Amino acid sequence: MTQQTTTGAALELVDVTKSYPGQKSPAVDGLSLSVPAGETVMFVGPSGCGKTTSLKMINRLIEPTSGRLLLDGEDITTKDPTTLRRSIGYVIQGGGLMPHMTVAENVGLVPKLLNWDRGRIASRVDELLDLVGLDPRIYRDRHPRELSGGQQQRVGVARGLAADPPVILMDEPFGAVDPITRQRLQDELMSIQDELQKTIVCVTHDIDEAIKLGDRILILDEGARIAQYDTPERILAAPSEDFVADFIGSGSTLKQLSLLRVGDLELTEPQTCRIGEDVAEVTARVEAAGESSVVILDERDRPREWLFLRTLGRHAVVSEPTTELQTVVDHRSTLSDALDSMLVSSHGGAMVIERDAYIGVITYDAVTEHIRSLRVEAA
Amino acid sequence: MRTTALSREDRLLLFGLPAVVLVVLAGWCLWRASADLGDIEARALAWDAVGQLALEHVLIVLVCAVLVVGCAVPLGILLTRARAGFLAPAVTAAANAGQAAPVIGVIVLLALAVGFGFWTAVLALTVYAFLPVLANTVAGLRGVDPAVIEAARGMGMSPFQVLRRVELPMALPVIMTGVRTALVLLVGAGAFATFIDAGGLGTLIQTGIIMFRHSILVSGALLVALLALLVEWTGRVMELFATPKGLA
Amino acid sequence: MIAFIDSRWADILFRAYQHTSLVVQSMILAAVIAVGLAVLVTTIRRLTPVANAVSAVGLTIPSFALLGLLLPVVGIGTVPSVVVVTFYAALPILRNAVVGLQGVDSTIIESARGQGMSGSAVFWRVRLPLSWPVIMTGIRVSAQMSMGVAAIAAYALGPGLGSYIYTGLTQVGGANAVNYAVVGTVGIIVLALLLDALLVLLSRFTTSRGIRA
Numbered sequence: 001m002t003q004q005t006t007t008g009a010a011l012e013l014v015d016v017t018k019s020y021p022g023q024k025s026p027a028v029d030g031l032s033l034s035v036p037a038g039e040t041v042m043f044v045g046p047s048g049c050g051k052t053t054s055l056k057m058i059n060r061l062i063e064p065t066s067g068r069l070l071l072d073g074e075d076i077t078t079k080d081p082t083t084l085r086r087s088i089g090y091v092i093q094g095g096g097l098m099p100h101m102t103v104a105e106n107v108g109l110v111p112k113l114l115n116w117d118r119g120r121i122a123s124r125v126d127e128l129l130d131l132v133g134l135d136p137r138i139y140r141d142r143h144p145r146e147l148s149g150g151q152q153q154r155v156g157v158a159r160g161l162a163a164d165p166p167v168i169l170m171d172e173p174f175g176a177v178d179p180i181t182r183q184r185l186q187d188e189l190m191s192i193q194d195e196l197q198k199t200i201v202c203v204t205h206d207i208d209e210a211i212k213l214g215d216r217i218l219i220l221d222e223g224a225r226i227a228q229y230d231t232p233e234r235i236l237a238a239p240s241e242d243f244v245a246d247f248i249g250s251g252s253t254l255k256q257l258s259l260l261r262v263g264d265l266e267l268t269e270p271q272t273c274r275i276g277e278d279v280a281e282v283t284a285r286v287e288a289a290g291e292s293s294v295v296i297l298d299e300r301d302r303p304r305e306w307l308f309l310r311t312l313g314r315h316a317v318v319s320e321p322t323t324e325l326q327t328v329v330d331h332r333s334t335l336s337d338a339l340d341s342m343l344v345s346s347h348g349g350a351m352v353i354e355r356d357a358y359i360g361v362i363t364y365d366a367v368t369e370h371i372r373s374l375r376v377e378a379a
Numbered sequence: 380m381r382t383t384a385l386s387r388e389d390r391l392l393l394f395g396l397p398a399v400v401l402v403v404l405a406g407w408c409l410w411r412a413s414a415d416l417g418d419i420e421a422r423a424l425a426w427d428a429v430g431q432l433a434l435e436h437v438l439i440v441l442v443c444a445v446l447v448v449g450c451a452v453p454l455g456i457l458l459t460r461a462r463a464g465f466l467a468p469a470v471t472a473a474a475n476a477g478q479a480a481p482v483i484g485v486i487v488l489l490a491l492a493v494g495f496g497f498w499t500a501v502l503a504l505t506v507y508a509f510l511p512v513l514a515n516t517v518a519g520l521r522g523v524d525p526a527v528i529e530a531a532r533g534m535g536m537s538p539f540q541v542l543r544r545v546e547l548p549m550a551l552p553v554i555m556t557g558v559r560t561a562l563v564l565l566v567g568a569g570a571f572a573t574f575i576d577a578g579g580l581g582t583l584i585q586t587g588i589i590m591f592r593h594s595i596l597v598s599g600a601l602l603v604a605l606l607a608l609l610v611e612w613t614g615r616v617m618e619l620f621a622t623p624k625g626l627a
Numbered sequence: 628m629i630a631f632i633d634s635r636w637a638d639i640l641f642r643a644y645q646h647t648s649l650v651v652q653s654m655i656l657a658a659v660i661a662v663g664l665a666v667l668v669t670t671i672r673r674l675t676p677v678a679n680a681v682s683a684v685g686l687t688i689p690s691f692a693l694l695g696l697l698l699p700v701v702g703i704g705t706v707p708s709v710v711v712v713t714f715y716a717a718l719p720i721l722r723n724a725v726v727g728l729q730g731v732d733s734t735i736i737e738s739a740r741g742q743g744m745s746g747s748a749v750f751w752r753v754r755l756p757l758s759w760p761v762i763m764t765g766i767r768v769s770a771q772m773s774m775g776v777a778a779i780a781a782y783a784l785g786p787g788l789g790s791y792i793y794t795g796l797t798q799v800g801g802a803n804a805v806n807y808a809v810v811g812t813v814g815i816i817v818l819a820l821l822l823d824a825l826l827v828l829l830s831r832f833t834t835s836r837g838i839r840a
Contacts, residue, residue: 061533086535096530100548100623110534143625159534169533388676392683479771479819481778483789484812487796491805567689574796584695588783593699600695604688611687 008038008199009072009166011058016067018053026065027053028224035216037072037166038197042214044204044247050224055169055203059088071167086113089168089198094176095156097144103129103155104140110163128158133188150181157189161196170202174209180326183337186212187330207248211236211258212334219244232259256374257367262338262352263331265370267360272297275304277318283309293347296321301357303328306347328353329362335370338362389615396612400605407601416594423586423595429602435578436606439497440565443504447561451509452554455516456542467517474510482507482568490575500577504568508561515557519550548623555621559614566607570599580606631806639788643814646787647822650716650773653709657716658766664717665724666750678725682718690715690776694783708777708785715776716769723765727758756835763830770826774819778811788814 012034019026028050035041043051056062058069060081069076076084097106107128108121116124126136132154144152153174160168173189174182190213193200204210210217211232219227219235221243228240236255239245248255272295273282286294286309296305296318305321312318327345329338331354341350342364349363385393411424422428458467486503493499523546531545532538570581580603587596632639668674690711697707731754739753781789788811795808 059533061529082535082537084535085533088535090530090533092526092530092533094526096526096533098527098531098545098625099524100545100625102625109536113535113540145625386676388679388683391676391680395680396684476816476820479774479816479823481775481789481792481812481815483775483779483782484792484808484815487792487808488805488812491795491799491808495799563687567691570689570691581691584691587695588698596695597699600692603692604696607687607689607692608684611684 007164007166008197010037010070011035011167011199011201012070012073013054013058014068014070016054016057016064016069018050018057018062019065025223028057028064030067031224031226033218033226033229035199035201037199039215040193040200040202040213042202042204042210042217043220044207044210044217045220045224045227046222046247047205049220049222051203051220052171054220054224055171055201058167058169058201059085059090061085086110086163087165087167089160089163089165091156091160091168091170091173093172093174094149095144095152095159097152097155097159099144102141102143103134103147104136106144106155107158107162109159110165114163124162125158128161129155131161131192132158134158148181149177150185153177153181153185154188157185157192161192161198165198167199167201170200172203172205175204175206179340182209183333183340187333187337189213190332191330208255208258208336211255212336219247257336257339257371258334260335260370261331262329262333262335262362263354265335265362265366267352267362268349268366269360270295272358273318274299275318275320279312279316279318282318283313295351295358295361297358303351303353303358306345306351306361308346325351327351330354331359335367339364339367342367392612392615393619396608396615400608400612403601404605407598411598414594417592419590420592420594423583423592424598429583429598432578432580432582433602433606436566436569436572436580436603439500439504439569439572439577439579440562440610442501443508443565443569444558444562446501446505447508447512447565448558450505451512451557452516455513455520455554458513458517459520470513474513477506478510482564483571483574486568486571486575495575495577497572497577499575500569500572500579504565504572507568508564511560511564512554512557515560516550516554519553519557520546522553523549549626552618552622552626555614555618559611559618562610562614563607566603566610570603628806628809631803632810635810639791639810639814642786642788642791643818646774646777646789646815647818649705649708649712649777649785649787650770650818650822653712653777654716654766654769654773657713657769658720660713661717661720661765662724662762664721665728669725669728675725675729678721682722685714685718690779691782694780698783703783705786707783708780708787711780712773712776716773719768719772720762720765723768724758724762727761727765728754730761731757757838760830760834760838763826763834767823767826767830770822771819774815774822778815788818 014032016028016031017026018028031050031054043055045051053062057064060076064077067077098109101109104122104125107125111121111124125140129136129139134151134154139147139151139155144155147155153176157173160170174185177185186209202213214232216230217232217235218229221227227247228235228244230240235244236248236259239248270293271286271289271291273285275296275298282294286292293306293308294312295303296307298304303325305323305325306327327341327347327350329341329350329352331352338350342348348365349361351358352360352362411426416424454470457463458470482503485507486500489503489506490499493502527549528541528545531541536544569579570584572579573581573585580599583595583599583602585599587593587599664678668678693714694707694711697710701707701710735757736749736753739749744752777785777787778789778792781787782793784790791807791811791814795804795806795811798804798807
């Protein structure tokens with residue numbers, strides 16, 4: 001459609017209203033909004049503010065009572081809703097996967113509705129599973145109930161992307177998973193979005209998620225009245241009214257941790273070693289550097305474990321770690337997520353990766369130092 | 380089919396039922412082949428006579444089953460569509476009153492109204508077995524997670540595609556349970572077909588009682604019971620196959 | 628029709644009474660047996676699937692067939708009616724009682740024991756009251772079914788309104804055939820609905836207010 005670098009499309013809502021019979025005030029009252037192509041807009045607001053209703057009016061799961069919707073300038077209010085929905089991705093809480101279909105069938109749902117041929121669907125499914133970090137060979141033929149909550153959600157995201165729609169709607173996409181998984185999924189979505197540049201409209205009740213993911217945030221009050229529509233930086237720096245200030249909550253310095261990326265800070269580089277190295281040699285090297293812990297890397301430079309020497313000393317050679325790592329963050333993760341990860345670490349820091357490869361360690365001290373400097377700037 | 384996922388109760392029924400049916404049927408055949416029967420018994424229990432009655436019985440059950448499924452499932456689908464929802468309370472009320480009606484009463488009344496014969500029996504039994512299939516179709520379709528239906532619509536499935544590819548497959552196990560219940564009811568009620576000259580294994584029971592011949596009576600009762608058990612087992616096997624792999 | 632009902636008013640009422648009495652008495656017997664069995668099989672866990680399988684298979688056997696199997700053993704009249712009705716009445720109650728008793732939260736039972744309740748006190752004051760709504764649902768299903776089974780059992784000269792239906796059948800073409808069949812059938816429907824209404828009330832009054840829906 002568009003000849004820009006983005007694959008997204010511009011979306012415009014013009015005076016969109018939804019009123020239900022028997023209710024005094026409309027659920028959405030004359031919402032007008034324009035979303036530039038390739039941007040991520042987060043809808044936030046208290047429950048019952050009409051954010052989900054507004055979202056569902058975009059793919060007309062809820063028919064607007066009045067108003068117009070424009071997709072790249074084309075009026076979609078009068079289009080056949082079934083056809084329309086095939087060109088708009090839809091990702092919902094928990095994934096909303098069809099329990100009786102396999103992962104591949106779920107992901108290939110829309111392409112199949114669009115009558116793609118079988119080979120093209122199959123290769124697209126594998127490509128998307130790869131993109132969301134699920135090995136197609138392992139997961140293709142599984143059923144949703146054989147997956148963890150986070151994996152189901154990944155499949156849900158892949159399904160939303162399947163037919164390469166210019167616009168993707170997300171309704172509380174990460175609301176049903178635990179905090180650590182949520183953070184990972186958010187990071188993955190951000191890197192997917194870096195690559196694809198879709199137009200994403202995402203509903204969330206979590207202001208931190210909105211700050212982290214959004215190019216712009218739409219803060220809605222009762223009846224979907226726009227309280228503020230701006231970039232996260234400006235919403236944090238200058239809330240337009242008390243309602244917004246209350247909603248983003250106190251400690252806006254701390255909220256800015258959701259805007260800063262790990263890569264923005266200087267990383268420290270403790271000693272590293274490889275699986276299979278001789279423990280005595282490693283110990284000597286680490287002690288010579290005046291340190292007490294070491295990061296273990298595998299043959300592809302991926303961090304596998306961060307151990308104290310006394311734990312390492314139990315074996316002759318550095319062995320394959322068996323536990324799953326929790327204290328790894330991507331260099332594009334926010335400082336706020338990095339702090340979460342540090343909480344479960346006994347080293348007061350988290351290992352940082354870039355494209356799966358280890359690039360250093362971010363420490364708690366570095367983060368607190370940075371907060372202090374922000375405060376000084378603000379004062 | 381993953382037998383490991385079956386409960387102990389299911390396994391008991393799945394493997395126990397056919398065993399019981401086979402053993403009892405073999406026992407009856409042995410008795411029939413070896414017993415020294417009187418003239419009346421020998422005629423009533425002649426192999427081809429019994430075979431003919433069994434065939435009639437199965438035929439009535441099958442015709443009714445096809446009619447019941449063919450009518451009750453579409454009606455159930457209709458009742459669960461938003462636009463026809465207003466019909467549901469009326470149908471539920473009628474169905475509940477219908478459930479309280481004794482089957483023998485329904486058969487006799489219909490026979491008095493439209494005459495004796497095969498098709499009257501079919502009509503009466505179809506009415507009688509209608510409810511479980513209808514109720515289970517409605518319950519099965521209502522039980523489908525609304526979030527999944529909305530996701531399907533959000534993907535761009537047409538209402539018919541949502542019904543065919545999402546709602547029906549997910550409701551199928553529940554619908555099949557209703558069909559099984561209906562089939563078993565039909566075998567039992569089929570025994571009354573003889574009262575209105577529509578044949579079936581009930582004829583043996585009736586003859587046995589009228590002529591006071593216990594061997595005929597018990598043979599009829601036994602064969603009807605075995606047929607019911609066999610149908611129950613078939614229904615359970617079908618249910619297993621009808622359950623989509625991702626559910627169970 | 629009105630003249631028919633008018634002239635046989637006393638007989639109809641008497642048969643309705645007989646029908647109800649047969650069903651209610653058999654059901655009381657059935658409930659005691661079924662709940663007793665349910666307690667037994669939920670205590671000895673190995674037996675639970677067996678009991679469920681038995682009640683499933685039992686409900687499969689056609690009532691007319693069971694009646695036929697019983698006649699050589701117990702003869703005709705009231706006895707086979709009672710046996711057949713009790714048999715079918717017991718099965719739904721058994722199934723629901725097992726489900727209900729199993730459904731009682733084990734932490735509640737543990738805490739009852741922890742308060743020092745004896746085994747029988749736990750049963751009468753905790754397990755039975757908590758599973759009662761489920762058992763009552765089974766009793767209602769069983770009542771509906773028993774009404775119909777009692778009608779069928781009338782073929783073996785059992786008591787109740789079922790005999791009117793069979794009379795209608797044998798008098799085909801006669802002036803009163805339809806009258807007999809209608810009074811028998813509709814009478815049983817009315818009785819079934821009345822009994823169900825009574826059971827709904829009974830279930831309301833006997834269910835602890837804390838777990839009422």
